[in-house]
Amino acid sequence: MTTTRRMLLAAAGGLLATPRIAGAQGALTPVKFSLDWAFQGPQAPYLLALEKGYYRDEGLAVTIDRGFGAGDVPVKIASGAYEFGVGDISAVARLRLTQPGTDVICPFVLAQGSPLSAITLRRTGIRNPKELEGKRVAAPETDGGRQFFPAFARATGIDTAKINWITVTPQLREPMLARGDADAITGFETSGVFSLLALNVPRADIVVMRYSNFGVALLSTGLQVRKAYAEANPRIVTGMIRAIIRGHLDAARDPDGAIAALVRRDATAPVALEKERLAANFEFIRTPEVLSGGFGNLPMSRVQASIETIRTAFNISATLAAEDFYLPQFLPPAEQLRFPAAAG
Template sequence: MPHPTRRSLLAASLAGPMVLGAAATRAQPATPIRFILDWKAQGPHAWYYIAQSRGFFREAGLEVTIDQGEGSAAAVTRVMSGAYDAGFGDINAVIQNAAQRPGEQPVMVYLVYNRAPYAIIARADGPVRTLKDLEGRQLGAPAGSATARMFPALAARNGVDPARVQIAAIAPNLVEQMLVQGQVDAIAQFSGTSYMNFVGMGRNPERDFRWFFYSDMGLDQYSNGVMVSQALLRNRPEAVRGLVSAINRAILEVAADPDAGVAELKRVEPLTEPAIERQRMLYMLRAQMVTPETQALGLGDLDDKRLEGAIGTVVQTYALPRSPGVREVFRRDFLPPREARVLAVAG
């Protein structure tokens, strides 16, 4: 039997502490993160569940609990309250809170919807043919709707008096139904949400409804992204980096294989209609996430000058007491390299 050499003995003696160190690292408890979505689980949420089921969060040292939400603006409030550590919410609500309660607002660390999906939707056979026609009528929206929160800015840009438009709070699962039944004159919703809900109701979204897209009517706003609490940002920056990396990885995997994302969503929500949610996912990927800006900067990042303009719009619309700086609203510090954030969408 050959005797060990000095070199092999030295290697073994060095390997021992390295193996023990790796084991100790693995044994460290995962950081718990409570994460809230903006809405009920739909196609564009599949990547969060994929990051969970495929162990991307776990590999980043995180134990993430995902809860469904009740609106993009409401998600911001829930993170601010301390009920959640992070979430998927509206950057314009972050701006508003940063102006009113600086130091308490969540901070966005990964922008998902580069083009805002805000839309006012009316029935084609109804009385609302222009935005001006909303005056004296009822506009329905969920209580936590970012689209409704940004309506005064849209109104100001288009000569509409928002004080003459009655906003009716509607349960999230009844928004499109109340429009179809004529119980409200129009609704304020994410375009992808309503578009596919109309399809699911057997309606033709193009023929049966009029669409007023905010982005086509003077509001070049950003929209939803991953935000974290001040406490998580301050106390666990490595957890923020891991969260962002895991979500980015999951988005790219789902974009490359939408069916896998829909299958995971079906596992989480058994009542999911796969065909509808696949279409909804692809709609949001192509319409809100693949833009000239994301092709240049990579998904997750944004243009500071454009954000400054968006901040100005929110501050002016709500007569806010101060104008937050870009870094109070968004920080790119935790983004993976650009080459790891290039989005390609499969059919």
């Protein structure tokens, strides 16, 4: 155990074991928290945790804002604009590899399964990844699917020079594919597929090429924070993790309650579709590893493999040790990391 970890554990001590009950504890600590995407089904558990007072239980006054893609979140954290963010941690690893002066870390991985995908429609005739060559692919520049397309391309033999990227806002991505203005899109499967369904595209017409099915070893959604902030505020980091887990467990048990919280934040959210999207997202959270060993059941070797996938895909010579990137010493006690069978 490193000296830093000993100091953190000693300082945190019993404070990490149980939620801090606010009220008699004094003023709440303000925290700005950026999500990874628009307010959709997968983002509902964070809003549910806010409504139920789970952040407040930890002594935190949390403000939640929407995000604009995986590449957008760590930049906000590194700049100090937000204390915390949540999103695909591959973007954090790439930032750390290419900008060694940054200290954004991941203390908690929520989704060990990756929904990064290339998505197309049957009418395009695209049936496999190589057939994306020469085609128009629409995505925001900060979209995780676009940012890590080189890893997908390397695994499948795609010549990236033959991809015709169309840079779009998040709101225009699926409509362009539905209208035929693009031949494919990239992004989280849970975002792309359900947004196409909302545009009345038949499910049978949607073709999904999930990166992980082609051997791309990447983790997915995790909490992001600057190392300096985390070391100075271990109680806050652990409290954020605990509140996020509580929100997700409640959402798994009561998806209707989670979607109700979402609708209260965005009255235009289509209830049935977002509930289905929320359920689909749990496929990437409720993995065999999490079911058997809880959210902390993530070996450093797997984290390192994800980092190496990024280094190889982008031909990055710099190195990054998993132990300097994923810091599980901020996790709550093991009993608070379990995913009970009753929760789904």
